[in-house]
Amino acid sequence: MTARSHIPFAMCLWWIFSLVMGYPITGHSSVIAGIGGLMPDLDHPKSALGRRIPLVSDTISALFGHRGITHSLLAVGVMILVLMSITTKPEYQELNWMVAPLCIGYISHIIGDSLTPSGVPLLYPKKKNYSLKVFKTGSLLEFIIMGLLTIFLVTIGGVGQQVYQQILMTFQQNLAF
Numbered sequence: 001m002t003a004r005s006h007i008p009f010a011m012c013l014w015w016i017f018s019l020v021m022g023y024p025i026t027g028h029s030s031v032i033a034g035i036g037g038l039m040p041d042l043d044h045p046k047s048a049l050g051r052r053i054p055l056v057s058d059t060i061s062a063l064f065g066h067r068g069i070t071h072s073l074l075a076v077g078v079m080i081l082v083l084m085s086i087t088t089k090p091e092y093q094e095l096n097w098m099v100a101p102l103c104i105g106y107i108s109h110i111i112g113d114s115l116t117p118s119g120v121p122l123l124y125p126k127k128k129n130y131s132l133k134v135f136k137t138g139s140l141l142e143f144i145i146m147g148l149l150t151i152f153l154v155t156i157g158g159v160g161q162q163v164y165q166q167i168l169m170t171f172q173q174n175l176a177f
Contacts, residue, residue, distance in 0.1 A: 001109075001112040001113055001116060001137055001142060002137060002138055002142070003038055003047065003048040004146070005142055005143075005145075005146040006037040006038055006112055007034040007038070008146055008149045008150045008153055009037060009109075009111075009112045009146065010033045010034050010036055010037025010104070010105035010109065011034055011153055012108075012152060012153055013104055013105075013107070013108040013111070014030060014033035014101050014104045014108070015030070015153070017100070017104050021100075023100065029098075032098050032101040032102050032105065033105035033108070034105060035102065035105060036101060036102040036104065036105020036106040036108070037105040037106070037108050037112075038105075038109070039070070039105070039106050039109065040070040040071050040075070040106060040110060041066075041070070041109070042056055042057050042060055042070060043057070043060045043064055043065065043066050043067070043068060043071075044057065044061060044066045045057045045058050067113065067119075067120060067121065067129075068121060068124060069121075069124050069125075071109075071110055071113060071121060072110075072120070072121050072122055072123065072124030073123065073124075074124050075106075076103070076106060076107060076110070079102075079103065079106060080099075080103055083098075083102065083103070084099065087099055110122070114130055114131055114132055115131075115132050115133075115134040115135060116133070116134075116135065116136060116137050117133050117136060118131065118137070119131025119132075119133075
């Protein structure tokens with residue numbers, strides 16, 4: 001999937017998770033979910049986040065390659081442990097609201113990439129990739145599915161169009177694709 005698809009997919013999964021779990025859906029948490037939805041591609045220097053954090057991206061890419069460890073359940077587990085250990089410290093407790101949307105966004109990326117023929121190495125370091133082969137990255141079908149998700153987010157997702165426009169402006173200003 002492309003970055004333009006990962007963002008609405010992450011937000012959609014965050015909103016569904018929030019509704020099920022009773023979490024408030026806010027513009028801030030939605031942006032954090034969208035950022036989480038881009039994080040696994042830090043292993044690719046030309047990705048939306050990789051271009052903004054080249055030292056981190058180049059290092060991860062050199063060590064693990066694209067769609068390696070960052071696209072696995074191991075990475076999800078490590079991220080949750082690190083975030084929970086940081087946000088349980090008194091000086092960082094005000095950041096604990098970010099953990100759930102960031103993690104859901106991250107997981108959404110892995111789910112999204114598992115819909116492509118390349119798949120993801122869920123059980124890294126095991127090399128087997130898991131794929132549902134629903135659409136190819138950048139294909140018309142991906143565009144249509146993500147367009148429908150975006151329409152869902154704007155009209156049915158429980159968050160008004162004004163919040164969604166704030167989210168889009170934040171991404172456009174900070175993460176030009």
